[in-house]
Amino acid sequence: MKRNFIKFLLCIISVCLLYYFMLPPINISDPNFYLFLLLTFTICLIICLILSDTSNFYTIINNRKVKKSFTVYVIICCIFVLMGIIIIVNFINSPLFNAKSYYQRIKVTNSDFINDVAPVDFDKLPLLDKDSSIKLGDKVMGQMTDLVSQFEVSNQYTQINYNDKIIRVTPLEYASIIKYFTNRSDGVVGYITVDSVTGESNLIRLEKGMKYMPSSLFFENLYRKLRFSYPFTIFGEVNFEIDNDGNPYWIVETLKYSGVGLKKEVTGVIIFNPIDGTSKKYKVEEVPTWVDHVYSAELIIEQLDNWGTYKNGFFNSIFGQKEVVKTTTGYNYLAMNDDIYLYTGITSVSSDGSNIGFVLVNMRTKETKFYDVAGAEEISAMASSEGQVQQMKYISTFPLLINLNNKPTYLMSLKDNAGLVKMYAFVDYTDYQKVVVTDSNEGIIKAAQNYLGGSIIGEEKNKEIVINSIKTAVLDGTTYYYLKSGKDVYRASIMINQTVLPFLNINDKIKIVYKETDIKEIISLEYLN
Numbered sequence: 233m234k235r236n237f238i239k240f241l242l243c244i245i246s247v248c249l250l251y252y253f254m255l256p257p258i259n260i261s262d263p264n265f266y267l268f269l270l271l272t273f274t275i276c277l278i279i280c281l282i283l284s285d286t287s288n289f290y291t292i293i294n295n296r297k298v299k300k301s302f303t304v305y306v307i308i309c310c311i312f313v314l315m316g317i318i319i320i321v322n323f324i325n326s327p328l329f330n331a332k333s334y335y336q337r338i339k340v341t342n343s344d345f346i347n348d349v350a351p352v353d354f355d356k357l358p359l360l361d362k363d364s365s366i367k368l369g370d371k372v373m374g375q376m377t378d379l380v381s382q383f384e385v386s387n388q389y390t391q392i393n394y395n396d397k398i399i400r401v402t403p404l405e406y407a408s409i410i411k412y413f414t415n416r417s418d419g420v421v422g423y424i425t426v427d428s429v430t431g432e433s434n435l436i437r438l439e440k441g442m443k444y445m446p447s448s449l450f451f452e453n454l455y456r457k458l459r460f461s462y463p464f465t466i467f468g469e470v471n472f473e474i475d476n477d478g479n480p481y482w483i484v485e486t487l488k489y490s491g492v493g494l495k496k497e498v499t500g501v502i503i504f505n506p507i508d509g510t511s512k513k514y515k516v517e518e519v520p521t522w523v524d525h526v527y528s529a530e531l532i533i534e535q536l537d538n539w540g541t542y543k544n545g546f547f548n549s550i551f552g553q554k555e556v557v558k559t560t561t562g563y564n565y566l567a568m569n570d571d572i573y574l575y576t577g578i579t580s581v582s583s584d585g586s587n588i589g590f591v592l593v594n595m596r597t598k599e600t601k602f603y604d605v606a607g608a609e610e611i612s613a614m615a616s617s618e619g620q621v622q623q624m625k626y627i628s629t630f631p632l633l634i635n636l637n638n639k640p641t642y643l644m645s646l647k648d649n650a651g652l653v654k655m656y657a658f659v660d661y662t663d664y665q666k667v668v669v670t671d672s673n674e675g676i677i678k679a680a681q682n683y684l685g686g687s688i689i690g691e692e693k694n695k696e697i698v699i700n701s702i703k704t705a706v707l708d709g710t711t712y713y714y715l716k717s718g719k720d721v722y723r724a725s726i727m728i729n730q731t732v733l734p735f736l737n738i739n740d741k742i743k744i745v746y747k748e749t750d751i752k753e754i755i756s757l758e759y760l761n
Contacts (some may be wrong), residue, residue: 239283243276250275255459257466261489266318273311318492325491331542331549334495338535340591343601345640346727348592349568351747351755352634354676357643358391358398358428358567361629363651365389365400365426368433372424376435379404382411385424386446388472391565391572392524395476398428398567403472403480403506405447412449419443419507423472423480442480442506457509458484458502465513468498469528476522482506483523486513496534498527498598519596524572526596532574533559536591536600540578556581557588560609562630571596575633577610578602585612590633590640605640608664613642616664617657621646626654633661637684638725638755639710645672658683696743696760697722702736715754722746724754732759 250271256264327334360368366389373385383404391400403423406412419441426433444454451457458467468485475481482504488497501519504511519526540557541549549556560577567573572595577587587607593600608616614628627649631642639661646655646669653672656679660666670679697717705712711726713733722744726733736742741760746752 235283239280242279242283246275246279247272252456255455257459258463259466261492262466263493266314266492269314270311322491322494325494327538327542327546327549329546330490330495331546333490334538335542337495337497337538338532338593338598338600340536340539340600340602343603345603345605346635346638348601348603349566349635349640351638352636354680356398356429356567357634357676358565358632359643359645359653359656359676360400360426360428360431361645362389362391362400363629364431364645364647364653365428367651368426368431369402369424372433372435373404379421379435381407382415383407383420386472389426390471390473390525391428391567392473393567393570393572394425394474396570400426400428401472401474402426403442403445405445409449412447415441416443416448416452420445423474425474436478438480438507440507444482444504444506444509452509454482454504454506458504458511461511462486462502462513465502467502468496468531469525471525473523473525475520480506483525485526485528496531498531501526516597521570521596524596527593527598529563529574529595532593532595532598533563533576536576536578536593553581559591560587560611562610564630564632565595566592566633568592577607579609585609603640605661607640607661608642608659610642613659613661613664613667614644616667617644617646617659617669620657620667620669621655624654625649628657631659636680637753638727641683692745692747692755694743694745696741699736699738699740699742701738720752722752722754724757728754729757732757 250268254264254268256262256268259265366387369385369389373380384407386402386405388402389400390402391398394401401423404420406415406420420443421441422435422437424433424435443452444457446454448454451460454470466487466489468487470485471483473481473483484502484504486499486502488499489495498516500513500515501523502511502513503520503523514520516526536559540559543556544554548554557578557580560579563574563576565572566575574593574595575590577590579587587609589602589604589606591600591602610631613631617628618626626646629645629647631644634641634643636658641661642659644657644659645653646657648654655669655672656676657667657669658679668683670682697715697720699715699717701716703714705714713724713726713736715722715724715736724733743758743760744754745756746754
């Protein structure tokens with residue numbers, strides 16, 4: 233009886249410790265739960281074997297007497313049966329039988345780039361990527377002599393839209409276990425913001441420190457606090473964000489699966505306050521608008537690849553591959569309408585170095601729009617820009633896709649080995665051989681002027697005009713309309729409005745929005761007659 237009690241006690245303690253460190257969700261659709269069960273069975277079995285009478289577990293060959301533990305075989309059989317059930321369930325839920333549901337994981341609608349994406353505003357263009365932000369954040373931290381020995385900067389650097397500013401935000405973390413014990417009463421004292429447009433970096437000190445962090449220990453550890461608060465919930469990506477008042481929060485994806493670990497989908501988020509440990513779970517449709525990252529980029533890419541692969545069924549994705557497409561390597565973010573959008577190209581499975589179009593995905597709502605504009609693949613554009621300065625061995629950042637003069641255009645920074653931006657490169661989206669690089673010291677405006685041949689977007693103006701004459705010309709494969717009204721001449725790309733421009737006549741009255749450059753460039757127009 234005493235031996236059995238000790239075995240039971242040791243099993244309970246071992247399983248509790250295992251759960252404390254593994255933190256699996258108690259959820260039959262999560263693979264980590266089954267790993268936890270397997271380890272639990274194994275640990276308990278070892279304990280039982282060690283503390284049992286060994287004579288029950290070996291064979292006495294001379295007497296031809298074999299004694300076996302019935303419990304051992306039952307446990308082993310249960311494990312194999314469970315594994316078999318999981319394999320069968322996942323096979324039934326695989327794309328082989330559910331290609332349509334995999335294709336429909338993300339809803340993609342066709343749209344028009346010029347209408348959706350406003351002409352680039354260079355005063356709000358996020359030129360700094362994550363690597364550059366990390367260097368700026370480390371520089372700010374290095375200047376804080378009272379903190380640098382106690383804390384370190386996290387590599388989070390989440391890009392968010394904060395009060396109409398595009399910034400990256402990242403928390404401080406305890407520098408070591410010892411520093412946790414010496415600072416835990418006050419918590420982590422603040423976070424760093426880096427303006428992605430201007431590069432301005434600041435350490436924001438908090439009145440009350442953040443106690444629930446990834447680097448905290450025991451029950452103040454962020455993941456442990458979340459797991460014990462939500463034992464049945466499957467967690468996804470965890471991002472650090474701030475609300476419109478600058479209050480810090482952890483934004484935690486909540487997930488569900490089909491089968492065991494298949495077809496992952498976001499059900500909502502948990503907004504967790506790292507200062508006091510309070511939290512609230514939200515469904516996707518209930519998430520506050522200040523939250524920018526509800527869906528992880530990796531999940532979006534996975535669902536886009538499913539959309540591109542299984543449109544015409546599972547077997548077509550392997551054999552005929554009719555209309556099978558995939559995302560290109562890499563992605564970037566655009567800030568529009570107070571939200572963050574993921575951008576990535578869509579290319580054919582043949583990997584021919586070109587895109588058949590690209591998508592923009594709202595990271596908060598997962599609204600996805602596809603733009604049917606054939607052009608250069610991002611990697612090709614990066615190689616093209618690097619080729620312009622190959623003697624300097626600069627490395628290109630992943631492109632930003634911008635609307636420049638009503639044409640989709642790649643913009644990249646070229647960095648040296650130290651990670652410093654040395655040049656800006658503009659590459660034509662439809663023809664990656666058209667590339668212009670400019671020294672970064674001259675500024676982004678000058679770089680755009682060089683690319684456009686001297687013209688650059690100026691201040692927006694509104695006007696109603698009556699057309700006196702119309703001329704057309706084709707430049708770089710794009711049709712432009714030259715409209716004369718009185719003594720003024722205006723130019724409009726066919727991409728501005730394909731349903732109105734071709735049908736304009738002399739004496740028609742239109743309302744235009746244009747920008748004053750070396751020529752009056754129309755960016756939108758409306759027919760008034």
